[in-house]
Amino acid sequence: MALWDPRIEEMPKADLQRMQYKLLKSLVYRLYSFSPFYHDRMKEQNVHPDDIRELSDVRKLPFMFKRDLRDNYPDKIFTASRDELVRYHVSSGTTGKPTVVGYTQNDLDLWSTSLARGMTAIGLGRGDVIQVSYGYGLFTGGLGLHYGAERIGATVLPTSVGNTERQIELMQDLGTTAICCTPSYLLHIGEVAEKMGVNLGKDTQLRTGILGAEPWTEKMRVRIEDWLGIKAYDVYGTSELSGPMFTECAEQNGFHVWSDIALTEIIDPKTEEPLEPGEKGEVTITILQKEALPMIRYRIGDIATMDDEVCTCGRTSPRIHRIEGRVDDMLIIRGINVFPSQVEHTLMAIPEVGQHFQIVVERKGALDDMLVRVELNKESFSDKINDLMNIRQNVEHRLRNSLNVNVDVELVEPGSLPRFEGKSKKVIDKRSM
Amino acid sequence: MDTKKFVIKQISVFSENRPGRLAAIAHALGEEKVNILAFSIAEANGFGVVRALVDHPQKAHDKLQSMGFNIAFTDVIAVKMKDQPGGLYEVAKILGDAGINIEYSYAYSGKEGAVLILRVDQVEDAIKKIQKSGATLIERSVFH
Numbered sequence: 172m173a174l175w176d177p178r179i180e181e182m183p184k185a186d187l188q189r190m191q192y193k194l195l196k197s198l199v200y201r202l203y204s205f206s207p208f209y210h211d212r213m214k215e216q217n218v219h220p221d222d223i224r225e226l227s228d229v230r231k232l233p234f235m236f237k238r239d240l241r242d243n244y245p246d247k248i249f250t251a252s253r254d255e256l257v258r259y260h261v262s263s264g265t266t267g268k269p270t271v272v273g274y275t276q277n278d279l280d281l282w283s284t285s286l287a288r289g290m291t292a293i294g295l296g297r298g299d300v301i302q303v304s305y306g307y308g309l310f311t312g313g314l315g316l317h318y319g320a321e322r323i324g325a326t327v328l329p330t331s332v333g334n335t336e337r338q339i340e341l342m343q344d345l346g347t348t349a350i351c352c353t354p355s356y357l358l359h360i361g362e363v364a365e366k367m368g369v370n371l372g373k374d375t376q377l378r379t380g381i382l383g384a385e386p387w388t389e390k391m392r393v394r395i396e397d398w399l400g401i402k403a404y405d406v407y408g409t410s411e412l413s414g415p416m417f418t419e420c421a422e423q424n425g426f427h428v429w430s431d432i433a434l435t436e437i438i439d440p441k442t443e444e445p446l447e448p449g450e451k452g453e454v455t456i457t458i459l460q461k462e463a464l465p466m467i468r469y470r471i472g473d474i475a476t477m478d479d480e481v482c483t484c485g486r487t488s489p490r491i492h493r494i495e496g497r498v499d500d501m502l503i504i505r506g507i508n509v510f511p512s513q514v515e516h517t518l519m520a521i522p523e524v525g526q527h528f529q530i531v532v533e534r535k536g537a538l539d540d541m542l543v544r545v546e547l548n549k550e551s552f553s554d555k556i557n558d559l560m561n562i563r564q565n566v567e568h569r570l571r572n573s574l575n576v577n578v579d580v581e582l583v584e585p586g587s588l589p590r591f592e593g594k595s596k597k598v599i600d601k602r603s604m
Numbered sequence: 605m606d607t608k609k610f611v612i613k614q615i616s617v618f619s620e621n622r623p624g625r626l627a628a629i630a631h632a633l634g635e636e637k638v639n640i641l642a643f644s645i646a647e648a649n650g651f652g653v654v655r656a657l658v659d660h661p662q663k664a665h666d667k668l669q670s671m672g673f674n675i676a677f678t679d680v681i682a683v684k685m686k687d688q689p690g691g692l693y694e695v696a697k698i699l700g701d702a703g704i705n706i707e708y709s710y711a712y713s714g715k716e717g718a719v720l721i722l723r724v725d726q727v728e729d730a731i732k733k734i735q736k737s738g739a740t741l742i743e744r745s746v747f748h
Contacts, residue, residue: 547618547674554616554653554678554723555707556646581650583620586672 172421172484175291175323176284179431180486184479187430187487192226194459195434199223199232201250202465208239208248209467229434229457230445234468240270240411251275251463261309262410262508272311272410273463279318281460282413285432286319289418292427292484293379293404295349297324300376302342304352304360305384305506307331311414312384312506316351316406325349332356332506335363342375349379351415353506354387354395354403358537361399372400381406383415384506386494392423405493409471412458417491422483425490433458435489436468437477440498448479453498454491472498500598502532504539504576511597514543517573523551523562527588533601543570544581546588607731610741611679613661613748614721617654618674621647629654632671638664641747642721644710655710657682657721659748679727682747684740685711685718695720695739702733 174180182190200220202209213219216233223231240248249256251273258274274282295301301320305312313331320327328345330338332352338360341347350357357380364371371377380395383406395403407426408416412433417426428435437452438445446452454473458466474496479489502509511530518526525546533540545566553559563580570578589596619625626645633640633656642657658664661677668675683699685691692711699706699722707723719742724730734741 549674552616552618552674552676554614554655554676556648556653559618559651559653560648582618583651584618584672585674587620 173291173294173296174486175288179429180288180292180427180488182430182487184481184487188226191430191434191459194431195226195229195457196220196223198457198459198465198467202467206248206250206465208243209465226434229436229468232457232467234443234455234470235466236470237270237411237472240272241268244268245271246273249273249463250465256463258314259309260311260314260410260414262311270411272413274413275462277460277462278413278464281432282315282416283318283322285413285416285429286316286418287322288429289406289420289427290319290323290325290381292420292486293349293381293402293418294421295320295323295325295379299323299325299348299379300328300346301325302328302330302338302347302350304330304332304338304350304356305415310507311408311410312351315408315414315416316381320351335360336367339364339367339369339371342371342377343369346376348376349381350377351381351406353384354380354382354391355385355505355534355537355539357382357395357399357403361395362537377401380404381415381418383407385503386496388493407491407494411464411466411469411471412456413461419490420482420484420486424482425478425492427482427486427488427490428456430488432460435477435491437475438470440470440474448477448489451476451495454494470498472501474498502530502541502598502600504532504541504574507574507576509541509574509576513574514570517569518545518566521566521569523548524566524582525585527590528597529588530598531601532598539602540579541576542579542581544583544588546585547582549585607728609743609745610681610731611727612657612682612721612742612744614678614680614723615656615658615661615664615668616676616678617656617668619645619652619654621650621652626654628671629668629673632667633658633664636660636663636667638667641714642710642712642719646708655708655723657747661748678723680721680723681727681731681734682742683720683722683734684742685720687713687718691718692720698737698739699734702737704730704733 203220212233218231255275256273257276260272261269303316307313380403392403404419406415406418408414419426434457436455438455440453454471473494475494476492529544531542567580639659644655646653685695709722711720
């Protein structure tokens with residue numbers, strides 16, 4: 172079994188935790204001293220770096236949320252100067268206002284290292300052709316896996332997303348052995364390949380899929396593996412942590428969260444108390460080594476369980492099992508995060524429609540399809556179909572611009588959408604995962 | 605010239621394109637003893653507009669509005685046609701020659717002959733042109 176970083180990957184748990192404690196301690200001192208944001212947070216929480224005397228003292232530290240990034244848009248929490256930053260990534264926020272993450276060269280190196288360990292654990296390396304079919308750009312998926320694959324000496328085929336027939340042709344011509352994309356896009360590639368008369372299992376050298384950026388299930392893994400004749404591995408990350416960062420090993424039993432990079436807690440989202448390994452709760456991560464945008468106890472919002480036993484592959488870092496859901500109402504549509512609040516925010520600025528809406532998500536073929544049903548305002552009603560079509564097109568256009576996802580809009584009669592008291596159920600997700 | 609007497613109040617109702625919506629509208633009008641004289645449905649993907657000439661437009665409007673329907677009055681005009689082959693052509697040619705731009709139109713054929721209902725942008729202007737052209741407009745009082 173190949174290891175990228177044997178010293179860290181197989182380090183005894185006690186040593187790992189000692190290392191984590193040292194890293195945490197120096198992180199907290201650094202942020203208390205140099206980050207006004209964290210300094211104030213720690214003061215509010217009445218905690219001083221001297222209070223961190225063992226690893227479990229991380230629980231004394233304040234939580235951080237996505238809204239903290241939004242409230243400090245674009246870079247008020249950054250702890251690196253412009254001179255030190257080498258890249259930005261930008262993701263969508265809950266109200267349409269984006270969140271920005273900056274990276275120093277060390278941050279990018281660590282990101283690539285993390286993926287290099289994961290890809291090696293899957294069995295990839297020199298001689299592999301890795302097709303990166305995640306979007307390249309502000310989204311972290313494409314570039315993240317690109318540099319991870321280069322790090323292990325594999326040959327990268329940076330196809331990005333879309334133009335599926337060409338992807339399949341290149342896959343055949345250049346001998347792609349592994350593909351990185353969302354599970355639903357891989358299913359779509361499979362369907363298009365079938366239509367082209369290409370059997371991915373027989374007519375290509377594809378044998379590995381590194382799949383993520385949207386929730387999927389064991390059932391879907393089995394379906395992909397049986398149908399396409401490949402091994403499918405889960406990859407996990409969020410733009411705030413860096414991007415796709417942690418993958419499963421060949422055992423396919425949860426993704427390894429490297430202890431030198433991240434300190435993982437699973438907490439009860441309501442009581443905020445830590446949960447035992449195996450108990451389901453909210454993933455909370457402290458990035459122990461990050462220069463530009465440190466994260467202490469970042470509440471990702473994903474629900475999962477943690478497994479702290481040494482993996483059968485011999486790696487000692489804890490594993491997180493499949494993400495089972497969200498604490499909030501975030502949707503993932505074709506790999507893009509969509510918050511119902513963004514839809515609400517956009518609709519509020521369009522006078523022709525009301526603020527009540529309903530989101531219906533379905534999987535058509537292999538792709539996610541998002542429909543927004545919205546009530547036409549009385550004043551905007553026209554007896555001319557063209558006027559109504561224009562209103563609908565305008566709403567579609569505005570939603571597409573703010574969500575970065577194609578949206579179908581349906582105009583419905585005023586008062587016809589269900590009203591809810593308190594937390595409304597505005598989303599009907601028909602995707603059977 | 606008094607053009608107002610030729611302006612007819614059509615009711616226009618926004619309706620989702622799903623089973624039972626037309627029945628709901630028709631049932632309500634029946635209950636109110638409102639008679640539908642002419643009627644059409646324009647359909648787009650997912651929704652439609654029901655347009656109707658009725659004998660009591662205000663009553664119909666109030667009833668449907670109270671039921672939560674998105675409803676509006678639209679001014680339309682009605683042109684008499686001969687109820688025989690070529691009847692529509694005769695009127696359509698007159699309208700075309702007079703340079704009248706039709707937004708939409710529908711027709712019915714009743715006891716007193718055939719009628720073409722027109723939705724135009726400039727109602728008064730259209731009435732004047734139609735009168736000058738020699739076609740016959742039907743007065744509002746015939747309908748309601």
